[in-house]
Amino acid sequence: MHRYRFGIEEEYFLVNRQSAAPRSELPKPYMAAAQKRLGERLTTEILQSQIEVATPPLTSSADALAELTHYRAVLTEVGKDHGVGIIAAGTHPLAQPQQQRMTRKRRYSKVISDLGMVGLGNPISGLHVHVEVPEPDLRVEIMHRLVPFLPLLLALSTSSPFWCGYPTGLLGYRNAANDALPRTGFPEMFRNLSEYETYVKTLVDAGIVPNATYVWWALRPSLQHPTLELRITDCCTAIADSVAIAALFRALVRHAVHHPELNATYSAVHRALVEENRWRAQRYGTDGTYIDLVSFEPVSFRSWLDSVIAMVAPHVDHLGIENDIQHLKSIPKRGTSAHLQLEYFRGLRKFGHSPREAISDVTKWLRTSTEAGDFTARGGEPKAQAVRQPLTDLV
Incomplete structure (x- = not known):
């Protein structure tokens, strides 16, 4: 069966433990001590300024939660001895592109040589989820049919409202920054494995890329591993959010395998509408209105999420993700990391903090929340509002 x-892979920002300011250099003693504890799980x-953790292949959300909790606990414990903290978010609120330094590796040198400042000045962190799909041709076929769900998954993960010390007016700025890179965004509309392999082979034969891992789409098949990889999502501050999003992606993959009619008539019109939905996910997240690809009518995010959850309901018991589905329903009510960052920022500004002071405090709160694995109490802000305010006053 x-x-x-x-x-699950999570990318973290390395920060000064006290100020939460971004680090431009990787502290070698810290990395050596952490890798001694985590081995190949840490790279x-x-x-x-960034590191990545990756779980082994798993079959349960409980194991995923335990693995990620362990990784963050180890990094926190080791960090206390080296003055290093970690932040799990799509962007570091204060990171400056011009202060970034490349890790000295042959692969990375090739990437930066090709991309220039677009690569070196792009400090962004994602949540990546691999789901096993053994048949290579099926990987490409369901990739094509799962693209319409990517904006929904992005909206659930948004954690990047700040860039270079300023509120962007977007909940998920990471995707906007990522669009500066080549071979990003949605995968092309390949009809089968042969077309995809022809595309990759052409790039490799032309000397443009060494292999398919240099194709950085929001959703991509792996030719090295039997997986389909979700890449559009921001790194989540709360571990339970990461695991719940991974669970929904698993359910969507299983549903697509069992229902070949799902989005089988996906067309250029649908593609254009999904691009609009992606923009709306970046800008408005779970507060947004989206275009339904069947009725072509506007639909609220919560209605869309409810319909997708109902669609994958037959797969919930098989995958053992009942708790994850309940958690997903709570995210729009509570708000994503981006919402909570902005609420804290707004509250501090009302208390008289300067924009720089407010963002600095938000960044410190991100560190404590990341290391706790969940959103921690926030100091120095007014009592939280019962209803989240619109974001238009931030731009």
């Missing part, structure tokens, strides 16, 4: 094994990233 196919268990739809999965793995460097292209920028020295």
